[in-house]
Amino acid sequence: MSDRARVDAALVTAVGSGDEQALGRLIARHHPAVARFAAVVAGPEVGEKVALDAWRSFFDRLPAIASPAAGAGRAEIDVRAELLGIVADALPDVSTELATRERIDPERFFEDEHPRWAGSWAQPPRPWTSGVDDAARVRLVTDALAVLRPWSGAAVVLRDVEAMTVDEAAVVLRISTGEFRQLLADGRIGIWRWLDQRLEKGHVAR
Amino acid sequence: MTDNGVADPTAFLTCAELVALVTEYFEDALSVAERARFEEHLSACPSCRTYLAQMRTTVQALGRLDEESVEPQVLDALMGAFRDWKKA
Numbered sequence: 001m002s003d004r005a006r007v008d009a010a011l012v013t014a015v016g017s018g019d020e021q022a023l024g025r026l027i028a029r030h031h032p033a034v035a036r037f038a039a040v041v042a043g044p045e046v047g048e049k050v051a052l053d054a055w056r057s058f059f060d061r062l063p064a065i066a067s068p069a070a071g072a073g074r075a076e077i078d079v080r081a082e083l084l085g086i087v088a089d090a091l092p093d094v095s096t097e098l099a100t101r102e103r104i105d106p107e108r109f110f111e112d113e114h115p116r117w118a119g120s121w122a123q124p125p126r127p128w129t130s131g132v133d134d135a136a137r138v139r140l141v142t143d144a145l146a147v148l149r150p151w152s153g154a155a156v157v158l159r160d161v162e163a164m165t166v167d168e169a170a171v172v173l174r175i176s177t178g179e180f181r182q183l184l185a186d187g188r189i190g191i192w193r194w195l196d197q198r199l200e201k202g203h204v205a206r
Numbered sequence: 207m208t209d210n211g212v213a214d215p216t217a218f219l220t221c222a223e224l225v226a227l228v229t230e231y232f233e234d235a236l237s238v239a240e241r242a243r244f245e246e247h248l249s250a251c252p253s254c255r256t257y258l259a260q261m262r263t264t265v266q267a268l269g270r271l272d273e274e275s276v277e278p279q280v281l282d283a284l285m286g287a288f289r290d291w292k293k294a
């Protein structure tokens with residue numbers, strides 16, 4: 001596992017014995033990511049509250065994580081995955097999102113009955129404007145994350161922002177890897193569509 | 207129809223089918239045969255190459271999102287919650 005998990009393990013042990021300085025470090029290391037994930041999962045209006053509640057739940061679990069009797073001394077603890085998993089409890093039932101796929105506008109492809117070009121691009125993607133720097137593109141994907149459906153947004157954050165593996169992320173969300181990849185694909189399509197609508201026209205908000 | 211929504215695993219992929227498989231391709235989750243069909247289509251289709259490049263750009267931009275620092279009032283709230291937890 002990672003250096004992060006090893007440092008976390010030492011901090012969790014200290015926090016379990018009441019060390020507030022260690023808690024401050026743990027918060028600085030993980031709260032920004034937890035708050036961002038919570039905003040995607042539960043909406044920006046309540047994201048911060050969901051993130052705070054996740055920490056409270058984490059404190060409740062500390063005896064199980066950090067006490068010597070509970071196997072402490074664990075060399076590695078992935079605190080971020082623990083917290084993100086708690087936040088994921090705020091997600092609605094996954095079945096709705098799994099049942100309705102995110103798609104590129106069907107009109108961009110020739111219909112299945114087309115005699116020659118069935119399934120080919122009718123309106124192919126045009127190259128994005130070259131006058132957009134990385135910072136502007138990052139601002140756009142930040143905006144796009146806010147409009148994704150919650151499960152798709154959660155999948156994109158865990159895989160593409162947090163750089164978890166598919167297996168790790170599926171465990172955090174407590175779904176299968178196949179379901180995770182479907183949600184990830186939907187989320188990426190949603191973000192691509194958002195970018196395409198803006199970059200193709202050379203329009204960059206802000 | 208396969209799990210990936212592809213009608214005929216031996217036929218040439220359509221653009222719409224390729225678009226649906228891009229994440230599986232990025233995540234190395236396609237079978238050897240599916241990957242070969244995916245790449246065969248790509249080699250012949252500039253529009254799908256454009257789409258794939260844009261999806262790579264999208265994923266790369268997501269990987270560059272910075273984390274904000276913790277606001278003092280948030281830190282205070284978390285410390286307060288921790289003290290409450292210790293007292294309980």
